[in-house]
Amino acid sequence: MKENLRAYFKDLSGLMGISGCEQPVVKYMKEKLEPFADEIQVDTSGNVIAVRHGNRPGPRLMIEAHGDEVGFCVKNILANGFLYFDKVGTQSDKVMEGRKVWVKDAIPGIIGIKPGHLQSAEESRRVKTSRECYIDIGMSSKEEVEKLGVKIGDPIVLQSSFMEMTNKDLICTKSVDNRINCAILIELFRQMKELDFAGTVYAVASVQEEVGLRGAAMVGNLIQPDYAIALDTIPAGDTPDVDTEKDLPMYLGKGPGLPVAYGYHFPIFAYAHPQVRKMIEKAAEREKISLQYVTLTGDGYSTNAATLSTAGKGIPTATLTVPRRYSHSPVELFDLNDAVGSLKILKQIVADNENANLSFI
Numbered sequence: 001m002k003e004n005l006r007a008y009f010k011d012l013s014g015l016m017g018i019s020g021c022e023q024p025v026v027k028y029m030k031e032k033l034e035p036f037a038d039e040i041q042v043d044t045s046g047n048v049i050a051v052r053h054g055n056r057p058g059p060r061l062m063i064e065a066h067g068d069e070v071g072f073c074v075k076n077i078l079a080n081g082f083l084y085f086d087k088v089g090t091q092s093d094k095v096m097e098g099r100k101v102w103v104k105d106a107i108p109g110i111i112g113i114k115p116g117h118l119q120s121a122e123e124s125r126r127v128k129t130s131r132e133c134y135i136d137i138g139m140s141s142k143e144e145v146e147k148l149g150v151k152i153g154d155p156i157v158l159q160s161s162f163m164e165m166t167n168k169d170l171i172c173t174k175s176v177d178n179r180i181n182c183a184i185l186i187e188l189f190r191q192m193k194e195l196d197f198a199g200t201v202y203a204v205a206s207v208q209e210e211v212g213l214r215g216a217a218m219v220g221n222l223i224q225p226d227y228a229i230a231l232d233t234i235p236a237g238d239t240p241d242v243d244t245e246k247d248l249p250m251y252l253g254k255g256p257g258l259p260v261a262y263g264y265h266f267p268i269f270a271y272a273h274p275q276v277r278k279m280i281e282k283a284a285e286r287e288k289i290s291l292q293y294v295t296l297t298g299d300g301y302s303t304n305a306a307t308l309s310t311a312g313k314g315i316p317t318a319t320l321t322v323p324r325r326y327s328h329s330p331v332e333l334f335d336l337n338d339a340v341g342s343l344k345i346l347k348q349i350v351a352d353n354e355n356a357n358l359s360f361i
Contacts, residue, residue, distance in 0.1 A: 002340050008183035010162050013173045018071035018088045019211040021155040022046050025067040029205040036189040047215045048205040052192055058199025058354040062225035064216050065181035066209030070328050072156035081139035085156055087130050089210035094127055095329045100159035109137040160330035169336040176324045176332035181231035184343050198354035209304055216304035220311030227276055227316040227358055230305035234321035250323050253335040255290035256342040257321035262296040270306040275358050276318035283348035289341040316358050
């Protein structure tokens, strides 16, 4: 179980897949889910929808994880061969200068940084915005760049290798958000091949979460499940620069997170449906897995549960998360054991699907 998750995640984290350009991730998810699915489709926006039918009638459960990542896209190609770029999603300005990148189909590049001995005192203190930065791909003219096939709008991601810490279950790389949960979807469907369950389960790898929670809502409107669980990551507050107990009591290695209420403005708000929350809690108790609870209202955090809960006629939804440090950076860090906990909870929920009670009162 754990080693399968590690292998799937290592593959997925190495793929380029900014919002709107998720094709490599979509292809991988389709290929890996297809052997374990009764049906599978990719819609015209790129959402992967895999279906497993149980052995008897029961509720329709949608388990969703977004496959896109934050990054950049080519804004302009200069006459001297350098590139200007725009952000796609909320990539931090602090992690840009002096970083290696991949452009388009893994063309290597560097986000330039002015030599330190030429920087003024103000320049040495100030963080440049993306509009002030440029990318060097080692070409000397616009024509050379265009011969490589680089075009306006092409995707760009920060390079980051897959790194295991001294504790091999602590893994650091880019796009932990949200490729670890894509790995969980694959392993869940693999394990469901031998599982006796009722109803229908949809595994959805959605697109364009990082730019407005878009893909999951498309699928929610399409299939209108009886209830849904959104899988995502969540910031961990267990670092020296966070007042952990006051602002973010979320830790690596202490189990999956169950955010109860969150959102950064009122149209983007989610509150865990009480019955779906109970299902997660019941499954966690049966599997002897600790859950971490948190609220993050007004803190710039959200997941696809915010739009899923209002899709169709309204879908009872809750979120199950894997804690990770250093959000939206190329050095996101998580504990693989928290992901294993999420997987075990989901498998238990599927096994007990016929007993789902979705009454609000």
